[in-house]
Amino acid sequence: MARASWMAAFSLGLWLSQPTLADEPASIPPAKPKQVEQAVERAIGYLQTESAAWLNTRKCAACHHAPMPLWALSEAEQQGYAIDKKFLADTTESLLGSKDKLMASKIFSNPADPPDPRPQGRGLNMGLPFLAVAAQASPSLSEGQKQSLKLIADEIVKKQQPDGSWEFFATLRRPPINESQTTDAAWIIMALEGEAGPDAPESRREALSRAIAWLDAAKPSDLHQDKVMKVLMGARSGKPRAAMQTTIDELLALQRADGGWSQTVPEFKSDAFATGQTLYVLSLAGYTAERPEIKRGIDFLVASQASDGSWPMISRSTPDGSPGSSKLLTPITCAASSWAALGLARLAPKRP
Known part of the structure; x- marks a missing residue:
């Protein structure tokens, strides 16, 4: 864990309020530890307010508005930051407390409802693995919540295809949350891993084995998020850094001149989604804020945060998943701000 040993002089400079398509690098000054902590605290306030408003x-x-903020808040609390514990507990219970609550959240199908005739009705609702991964960050779950995670795992197994993958509907994708079949598979595998231990049904363990084999055999891509997910999964499974070093080196090489990272869109500049993801997984792999590349990534996030605690974003898709510009930017903004909070909180725990 990185603490205050990376202090440097700082005078907060101006930075663009959202990623643009410009090419010129920006000069970003180093952030003081106190300013990093303040950035995390502002992000916590934004995520609690925005998530509550969306759910209401x-x-x-x-x-983007429930699992990702819940995950970020859980991790921030474990790093010493003050959060609204009642909001976290109540929201987790409202989503995972029972099968009825899962169905009420609209991400778990109700057997009493008529079958969804659309093609995506065959697929897995990706809200389920996101919610399961977020719940895994909680230090304690009620028995009802644990049972809901088992229901999610069984739904994952039910929707798995014979080759070990899950259907991906390219026309309905919402990048970067649902960027590709491989990024979706990574989330699903992480969700299933939590419910595929030695005491789990054989069907879950077999499904997990097939899924990992499918992902390992999948054609390598140049997606930034695929690299992030590879390191994330490796770190969560306890792989040594040496086993992930090639991918880590690829991520480090993708850092921009402004200190941030960008999504895999050539004309996009650095943003909080890609930068937060990268910092978070590198922290899990053992990198600390003393490392120059990590310090520069932290500086980028501190300088680019908006006054309300969010990190403004631009759209990558229209409602049908095709490239374009969506008018509703709160989803990508909330997801990006969650990743930024995850990365900063891990690298700059709250000091006494």
Whole structure:
């Protein structure tokens, strides 16, 4: 864990309020530890407010507005930051407390409802693995919540294809949350790993084995997120850093001149989604804030945060998943801000 030993002088400079398509590198000054902590605290406030508002108005446990903030808040609390514990506990219970609550969240199908005739009705609702991974970050779960995670695992097994993969509907994708079949598979595998221990049904362990084999055999891609997920899965499974070093080196080589990382879109500049993801997985692999590349990534996030605690983003997709510009930017903003909070909290735990 990195603490205060990386202190450096700082005078907060101006930075673009959102990623742009410009090419010129920006000069970003180093952030003081106190300013990093303040960035995390602002992010916590934003995530709690934004997630609560979405759940109250949309009544949907979307990947970006429920699981991702819950995960970020859980990790921030474990790093010493103050969060609204009641919000975290109540929201987790409202989504995972029972099978009925899972169905009410609109991410778990109700057997009493007529079958979904659309092609995506055959697939797995990706809100389920996101919610399961987020719940795994919680230090304690109730018995009802644990049972819900088992239901999610069984649904994952039920929707698995014979080759070990899960259907991916390219026309319905929502990058970067659902960027590709391989990034989706990584999330599903992480969710299934939590419920495929020695005492789990053989069907779950077999499904997990097939899924890992499918992902290992999948054609390598140049997606930034695929590299991130490879390191994330390796770190979570306890692989030594040496086993992940090639991918780590590829991620480090992708760092931009401004200190951030960008999604795999050539004309996009650095953003909080890619930068937060990268910092978080590198921290899991043992990198600390003393490392120059990590310090520069932290500086980028501190300088680019908006006053409300979020990190403004631009869209990568329209509602049908094709490239374009969506008018609703709160989903990508909330997801990116969650990743940024995850990365910063891990690398800069709250000091006494």
